[in-house]
Amino acid sequence: AKATGRNTVVVFDPDDPQSSDDSEDIAATLKIALEHGLVHLVYQPIRNVQTGKTDGVEALMRLRMLDGTAVPPDRFIPVAERTGSIVKLGRWAIRTVCRDLLATDLVQVASVNVSPIELKTPGFASYVAATLAEFDVAGARLAFEITEGVELEIDQDVVRCISDLRALGAQVWLDDFGTGFAGLSWLRLIDFDTVKIDRSFLHDSNTERGKRMLLDIISLLRNRGVKILVEGVETIEHQLLMQQYGINQIQGYYIGRPAPAARLETGNVLPFSM
Ligand code: C2E
Ligand code: CA
Numbered sequence: 001a002k003a004t005g006r007n008t009v010v011v012f013d014p015d016d017p018q019s020s021d022d023s024e025d026i027a028a029t030l031k032i033a034l035e036h037g038l039v040h041l042v043y044q045p046i047r048n049v050q051t052g053k054t055d056g057v058e059a060l061m062r063l064r065m066l067d068g069t070a071v072p073p074d075r076f077i078p079v080a081e082r083t084g085s086i087v088k089l090g091r092w093a094i095r096t097v098c099r100d101l102l103a104t105d106l107v108q109v110a111s112v113n114v115s116p117i118e119l120k121t122p123g124f125a126s127y128v129a130a131t132l133a134e135f136d137v138a139g140a141r142l143a144f145e146i147t148e149g150v151e152l153e154i155d156q157d158v159v160r161c162i163s164d165l166r167a168l169g170a171q172v173w174l175d176d177f178g179t180g181f182a183g184l185s186w187l188r189l190i191d192f193d194t195v196k197i198d199r200s201f202l203h204d205s206n207t208e209r210g211k212r213m214l215l216d217i218i219s220l221l222r223n224r225g226v227k228i229l230v231e232g233v234e235t236i237e238h239q240l241l242m243q244q245y246g247i248n249q250i251q252g253y254y255i256g257r258p259a260p261a262a263r264l265e266t267g268n269v270l271p272f273s274m
């Protein structure tokens, strides 16, 4: 069993034909996904705690197999990374987000998850620049989320790519903070605009020990001067606690579930304000 993310354990047994078939199917589907319209993006609202308004959304990728079955990203993203499909899919996601942003002024910033493989592929930042220009979208309306848990060697190329993105006005966020060991050293190497605290910390905050851990992380990030977003806000109590702690932004099922792009235009991605 291999842990691929919070609350998700994918059992992969190479001797089990079911497991390996599944991976091969996914790999094959990913290759034809764009031409067959098997991928789409959904957007989850991000709420500014000070204003109570949704000022951002996170783009999350969805995949359907040819038979219509949905495959969760925790299952297909690793396959896309292993096979290299992630590079094309990632570019498609950036292009789609720019197009969707153009269609609405209700959302200021959309964040896109990027895999280290994309960052390491030469031309990433110039692709972003060209796409922003094509749709005439301001760079400041894009944020890139880089996950802490992943294997990424922060070398000169990565640092240059990130500074190129920031030169375009785009933001760079650190995702799933606290889930790996890299976070602290990454904070020293990269000037992140926002750090997203992994939802496990909020969910464990119902115990004294859990609450302490969350508060320690918050004060550590404050000392670094980054903006803080807490993930996994599922209840009114969670939201009140985040207000009390002075968190900048929150995201979670209580604020809103991921929804199709069409809802962005009507404002329905903003189910309620505080
Ligand atoms: P993530 O970037 O940490 O995204 C947040 C995940 O938490 C999403 O799962 C979202 O639906 C879920 N979530 C949001 N609010 C809540 C909540 O209140 N409670 C709980 N329990 N969960 C919540 P999703 O969409 O299944 O995505 C899983 C992961 O797949 C993402 O984690 C991200 O790492 C990756 N992913 C998704 N889309 C992309 C993409 O376009 N590119 C890349 N490279 N990775 C992606
Ligand atoms: Ca993310």
Ligand code: CA
Pocket: 175, 176, 196, 198, 231
């Ligand atoms: Ca996250």
Ligand code: CA
Pocket: 005, 147, 176
């Ligand atoms: Ca994640």
